[in-house]
Amino acid sequence: MACLPAELIDLVVEQISHDMETLRSCALTCLTWNARCRYHIFHTISLNYISIRRFRTMLQSAPDIGIYVKRLVMESWAEVDTLISEHDFPALKSLEYIWSIRPIVKGHYVLCHFPTVTNLSLRSCGSIDICALILAFPYLTHLSLCGERKISYFGGKSSNVTKVNTSLECLSIEKASGDALRRVLEGFDLPCLLKIRLGQIQPGDLNTVRDLLDIRGPQLLEFGIRFSGTWGNDEESCRELVSKCHRLQTLHLDCVGCTRSLSDARETFIIAPLSRLPSTALSQLTVADNHSFSFGLDSFDALDAILCTPRFDRLKLLRIVFYDEEQELFDQWVEFYQEFMPLVHARNIVNPMIPQPSFSFDADAASLS
Template identity: 25%
Template sequence: MSEIPPEIIEHIVDELVDDRESLVACLSVSRAFHSRARYHLFQTVQLETNSDFYQFISLCDISPVIPGLVQSLKIFSRRTAVPHLPPLPNVTSLHIGGHLHDEWQTNFPLTTCLTLEELVFPTAQSFRSWICAYPCLTSLSVMSVVIYQLTSVGPYALAQGPPLEFLSIAYVSESLYGVFLGSTSKAISRFALHGIRRIRHTTMFPYDAAGIHEILAVTRETLRELDMKALGTCSTKS
């Protein structure tokens, strides 16, 4: 394979980006094929079972370059204890579902896109502190997220939050709207709404309509795109 120019090899392997089996086969063709195939195989990683975690950790131990290849990571865990992941410094897209673990706040410093799904936060402050752990965050999606206690007391009561440009809200508890709005009479208490340009929202309960109405009121100066959907109806864009 040494006579094939590297750019041709890259082009060949790039054409297989959606064919995982072929990419795995490329690992055994040659060193040149191996490097490009590995790059594509580990750009996106999904971990759900303990077996997934242990297998991925083992691969990272065998090949120390793998942690640096991961750019998109989806973790969905129902367990309160999971194996510790190695630092993944280049993850920019992070999807967390099922259960939270504190180390996931520190392992992904470059995250710009965060999705939180089927999660419970004890207080508004715990939610704000989690979001503030990602200073580069520009996109946030929350789905089926519950916050038990809405309280403005704590170190994050006046936190401005990361510079979000996109916010998606669906199937959340009523208190989540209060997390972003803070005290509606005090603009300084609003969280992560100061630069919003796009909002996607799903209305399921009456409080959803009231909550998004208040968010739209405080983001009207920066908002450029709105995607609204009510269950059982077609979505509307403006």
């Protein structure tokens, strides 16, 4: 077996990479096979307060296995924080941190132990100093923050006059706040930023979102926003939201959480921004607005009229999302869709209709890529 060409061994191991039992058996063949199987066996490791001690013992007997770990999923328990360090996983690229109930500030959390990480995802996180978080990861390209409370900035005002360059390409915040976004704008240059997803945007946050898009909108390839809260007459403010996004290829507009009439919400948060979108490269569009597209014979007229313009000639995927689980209503919705959306039939645009949110803040930040 050891005499087989390395390329052939790699092909065989790749074919069984999703079968953990077979991988473990192949790892016992010889040292050559063992090294190649370890790459897949230890690629992703999940640790909690029970498994951390067992893995710690394994590292003590075979310290070289840590170099194979590329993705680490951790629960925030004291044992996890104290029993592992960056030396255990020198090649770590993706880190997912679950149930971080303590405030996350520089110097106080296990995340600082992993400066090599490029993909970082925090789930169910508490208070976060987002600026310190970004500074702690000099090679960070994908950042996803999910939690039960708004992600906000806390701490003293930064004394830095010069902005810090970052390699951040994708930023996803499930419950964004204007102050956190403002601190990111004030503290960092974002020359590589290509994808942004923001959730729970309320009226007080809109100006900061617009400032962010005014600065970085021309370079964005993907933008997603979920509006929420009580809005007044904000159509003009929302109309200019993506007016600087000349290269945009993917756009998500979700206003399900807004307390406005269905027709007003659709016009303000979906139709108005689309009417001023300058990009002619848009290939994917997702819209969601509390079933408003499923009621009435003219539900699709405004959307259809805009999408028929030459600016949307490259549109290949139109996803209209609804939030009802009743199959009867879903069947009725499909019937309305098929009859009153001529654009889709004329241009053969794919439309997967799904009863779920228009975009999710997935724990895996890499999912944004």
